[in-house]
Amino acid sequence: MKKQLAALAAAGLTLGACASEAAEPAAATPVTNPLTVTYDGGIHVLDGETLKVAHTVALDGFNRVNPAGNDTNVFVSTADGFRVLDAAAGRMTDIAYPGAKPGHVVRHGDRTILFTDGTGEVNSFDPAELAKGKPQGRQYTTVTPHHGVAVELPDGTLVVTLGTEESRSGAIALDASGKEIARNEQCPGVHGEAVARGEVVALGCEDGVLLFSDGQFAKVDSGAEYSRIGNQAGSDASPILLGDYKVEPEAELERPEQFSLIDTAAKSIKVVPMPSGVSYSFRSLGRGPKGEALILGTDGKLHVTDPATGTLTASWPVVGAWTEPLDWQQPRPALFVRGGDAYVTEPATKEVHRVDLATGTVTGSVTLDAIPNEISGVVS
DSSP, X not given: OXXXXXXXXXXXXXXXXXXXXXXXXXXXXXXXXXXXXXXTTEEEEEOTTTOOEEEEEEOOSOOEEEEOSSSSEEEEEETTEEEEEETTTTEEEEEEEEOSSEEEEEEETTEXXXXXXXXXXXXXXXXXXXXXXXXXXXXXXXXXXXXXXEEEOTTSOEEEEEEOSSOEEEEEEEOTTXXXXXXXXXXXXXXXXXXXXXXXXXXXXXXXXXXXXXXXXXXXXXXXXXXXXXXXXXOTTOSEEEEEOBOOTTXXXXXXXXXXXXXXXXXXXXXXXXXXXXXXXXXOEEEOTTSOEEEEOTTSEEEEEETTTTEEEEEEEOSOOOOOOSSTXXXXXXXXXXXXXXXXXXXTTTEEEEEETTTOOEEXXXXXXXXXXXXXXXXX
């Protein structure tokens, strides 16, 4: 009898072990080329190939998303600072850069640079190190906190904006040791950044742009008393930057109907009109794989321009016509470009569309269960 009981007990343990193993959830399959789409209350993680929602991450508040610079992570700007989302696994990590008003995230070369507006803290690091935890990168703190931006070049030069909570005036450049090597304070309202071919950094001003290359700054005036270029998009394939162009200093919200092409080699600015009656927002600018300038217009079309000539080469229908809301945090169609694809949100229908930049064809769409706001994804 004892032998029978022992055998039954052993069998019970074996069955129990099998049942326990069967009850454990299988490991999640990593998402392929994940996209992240914010909504009021969280972030949807989409499979970049199928566009299906792979994960949903609950996160209160207004959150912004930017590529971290590797094939896994996305930076999320929250009320408490920058946090890192493992987009491939669909979970928030414990990597964080605390601080009030997390602002611009810049990727250039093998560096990712964070600028925290509320503290003036700059953090620069190799995004490949995020796989091991929080990187031990370069840190710098501006003299006065402000809504700013920083760019680190391959030789270790750090370009950082100057300003206060009330005004912004220009930028400085620091060498790899932290010594100031150049300064320019003739860029009122400095905002935004982009890097053109040849490692030329551009910062937008209210009367042109400020360029940095070969260790020195050069101001390029627009020729107009007020002509704000606050958002720019660069490409390694072109010396010409795409920028917005606003001319109404007193407007509650200017809906621009022209844009700028900034030739960093010739140090000149060309102003190009949009198609008649069409404007765009700060979430409308992008660059294609060959350096082509992309603007998502309020007519619902993705407009393609040759940056060298300013000639409109294509206008592809993607979403319905829309109007930019007064509140900058409110949803409006947004553009994210990765490789040969453009991804466009359509808040009115809760959709996200993928566009083939070689043909202008919409190659996929998905309908979400919440209104999409910002869109981004992994970019290595």
